[in-house]
Amino acid sequence: MRCIFCKSESTNSKSVEHVIPESLGSKTIVLPQGLVCDKCNNYFSNKVERPLLTHPSFRNIRAWYQVPNKKGKLPSVKGIIAGEDVDISLKIGKNGKFIIQPEEEKFRNKLEIQIDKAANGEVFSPFIFKLEFDPPKKEMSRFLAKMGLEFLAFRFLKNKDLIEFLIDSDHYDPIRNFAKTGNNSIEWTYSMRKLYPIETKMCHPVTGELVMAGFGYDLLLNHRRESYFIFLYYGFEFAINLGGPSIKGYEEWLEKNDQISPIIERNGAKVVKEIIDGKDTFVIRGDLDLNTGRIFDNKQLKEYFI
Ligand SMILES: [Zn+2]
Structure with a gap:
């Protein structure tokens, strides 16, 4: 071996x-x-x-959507209090609300707030943290x-x-x-674009209930016989050429295929806006063929394995 x-x-x-x-x-x-x-x-x-x-790009999304590390611990959020960068922990309380508390002692006494998880993770005074992805x-x-x-x-x-x-x-x-x-002498370019909002949902392939569309991945072979690895993470799509540091072939593929995503539309699925419980909600609808190697939000899929 x-x-x-x-x-x-x-x-x-x-x-x-x-x-x-x-x-x-x-x-x-x-x-x-x-x-x-x-x-x-x-x-x-x-x-x-x-x-x-x-x-913070990965950490805040992982914390907000409660994705633990391999030891089962939830990451803290990187945020700002009174102009200072601080680590803020997020816990789910018994009432299902997020308990938000600064990890540093000097802020601890003044701040502990509870918010609804549905509140969408943008800015909460006096805490500021953002679900930015860069x-x-x-x-x-x-x-x-x-x-x-x-x-x-x-x-x-x-x-x-x-x-x-x-x-x-x-x-x-x-x-x-x-x-x-x-x-260091090579800059290996990749493609990154935002396809849909972070909050987008998809149907659980077994139970049919709506769950977060967390991540997906696939390979794409283009007409130049270049192979690209495609990675989708909470609405952001990345593509990297496994044969060389140029993404020209991927850009050509996108142009020829009306900018569709190799993971979503290429497989007959699409993102649609629907009103669910009175709220505008983005949902991936259509057949997602999980056998080609995709998996979405393992945790919320409740151990659904391909
Ligand atoms: Zn090795």
């Missing part, structure tokens, strides 16, 4: 690799022991995933590079020859090295 990143012998490696980190709510897309060696696994978790997932570019592209190569390996799992090809092919060396070292 060899590691898909450093190509070293990895038969004795113990860790399994989560393609989508558990801290984003995913438990299902896992590579077997050794496909990512212990050393690379640790490196990615400390140097690529942690800095990005604790950045992740740091270098970290985000390395994160996408790592997930993309691993997802390709996940698709190849049943075929040993394809895994060997993925490891030996120099076609994937640039993205491998970029994920592994963050090579």
